[in-house]
Each structure stands twice: as structure tokens, then as C-alpha cells.
Amino acid sequence: MVRGLASIAVVAVGLASGTARAQDASERVSLRYSAPDVCPDDAELVRAVEGFLGQPLAEGREQRLSVTVNVQGNPGSFSAKLSFKSPQGTEERFLEHPDCSKLTEGVALLAALAIDPERVKAHQAAADAIGSAKPAPTPAPELKLEPPPHAPPATERSVVCPEPRKTPPPEPTSEGTLSVAAFLGVGTLPGATPGVATEAGLRVRRFRVALVGRYWLNSSADVTGGPPSSIELSLATMGLRACVLPAVGAWSWLVCAGADLGDMAGSGQGVDNAHTRHALLADAEASLSLAYTRSRVAPFVSLGASVGLARPRFGVVRNSVPDETFQPSQLGVLASVGVACGL
16 A cells, blocks of 8 residues: 655744744745655655754745655665656656665655755755764763662653544656657658657656657659659658657656658659559657756657658659659658657
8 A cells, every 4th residue: 555645834934033023934845745655654754854954844945845755666666756846847856766765865855955955055064064073982981870869750641643634646657748849851752851740648657658640741753864744742650659768857868769650642743644642651760859848848859760661662654664753761860849748
């Protein structure tokens, strides 16, 4: 079973100088935590964060920040997703460790640095200075043992049990993705051909599957050896991609591989008995993308290479003999630039 989310809302309180009364601060820091039962609980996480800060979370803050921590896994393999939401936007971090206690310690450090990095550095520097200035231990004086004084009887104290907390629903571990891009391809159609692409998929942690649709603008291949004529070519493709995010941060890398199927059409221009012919195009593609993911709508650039699996031929017939005019290259290159959501 997974321990429920723990929400700790810390309201910063500022004390005015002199005899002015205290006023509630308008800024707020909140921490939400979800982890398996074998991991440290929310109280241990709070103590660890306060240990790095060197002060309670209830101290006044100069920022409004929401930190959400979601830990998943089993003994020997744990991972944590941290989401930092502030007026400046949302940022995510990922950590992995076989020991959940060590993972929680790393989570606490990242949370403390997000809350007050200067406070963390100052507290660490003060701790290092105290450690270096600590004198060498001196021999303890000889103590004379005496009977302990009579201790007064212990008094009973009532224990107040906290009210049960409502468990919020766990955060989703998957997210839909959507992107729109303009591209320029070389090798698939004659010359360097532009086009537009759309992509819709599903991301689960650092993995993603997506369906890609592309439309290529028309391109012409000249027919040689006769009067001026050409074949006008068009292409629309649909493909499937499997992707992984090996590096996640403000700048994230995305590595994808997949295949495309498309309908390539050719129509004669300036030739006798012109007609339109449709043929199947198929290729395999691998690509590498770089996206700026600090904003919700992430701009990205991508470079891909394809290998032709089915390359249709287009041409004309002269004196009952076929004359080939164009066939896609065995290797193709495609560069894209666009925006994406959910990377």
C-alpha cells in the first residue's frame, strides 16, 4: 500500500520592529509528499528539510512555493518526482536510488534549496566553521559517585491524539503530450521540401509513445530528354514513435525511434496522357530532440534520419518504354522546430 499524501502548509510570519504587533505574511510555502510504506514518513521528510535549512519551516519566507514529492518503487529500486510550482512557473526534478532513506535525504536537500538556497548555504558554512573550530577533547575529571537524590513522583500528563487527516488522491504518473512543428526534409521528395507535422501521445515517467502525422508540400521532378515537362509529387505520412528522456531539466533531451507509412502521389505536368498515380512509401526513422521544458509550452528543435523501406518509382512512358524520373533516396534527413506540451 502507498502512504497517503501529506500536506504541510507553512505560513510565514514576520515580526515588526519595536513594539509593532505581528502580522501574518502573505507568502506561503507548501509541501506535499507521497511514498510507499517502506519509505520514511512525512514527519521525517519535514525534519530533514528543516535540518538543511537550520530553522523550522514556519519561519518567514520571501517567496510563494509549492513542492510536491511523489516516490514510487520497491526495495532496491526507488524513484522520486519533484514538482516545484511558483509564480514564475513549474519545474520538475527526478531522483533514483536503491535505498529509499537515502532517496528521501536527497529529496529533502532539493526541497530546502528550492525554498531558501541562501539559508541552506549559510547553515552549511556555519556547521563547517563550528566543526573546524571545535577544540580537541580533554580528559574528563574523576567523578565522585553519590547516591542520587530522591526523585519526586511522576505526574500524569494527558496525551492528545491528532485528528485523522484526509488523504488526497495520488498524483497521476502519466500525462498526455501534444506538439506542432514545421520541418524541412531532404531525400524523400525532390530537393529540400518543407512541411508541417503534428504529434499526439502519452508520457509515462521518462518514456513516451506517440502518433505522428506529416504533410509535405508539393515538389516537382523535371523529366529529362524531351520537351519541358515534370512530375508533381505530394506526400502525406502517418507514423508511430517510441521515445525516452535520458536527461530531464530546464533543457531536456528526447531520443525517439519509429516507422512511417505514407501515400505518395505523382502527376505529370506537360506530358501527353497525364494521370495521377498513388504509391506506398515506408521508412524507419530515428531522431534526437532538445526542448526547453521550464515553461508549460516547451519549444524544441529536432534532427532525424530515415532509411527507406518502400521507395516508389515515378516516371513517364516514351515509345512504350518506361523512363524513370524520380525515386526517394535510401537515406533521408529531416530537421524540425516547434512547440510541445507535456514533455
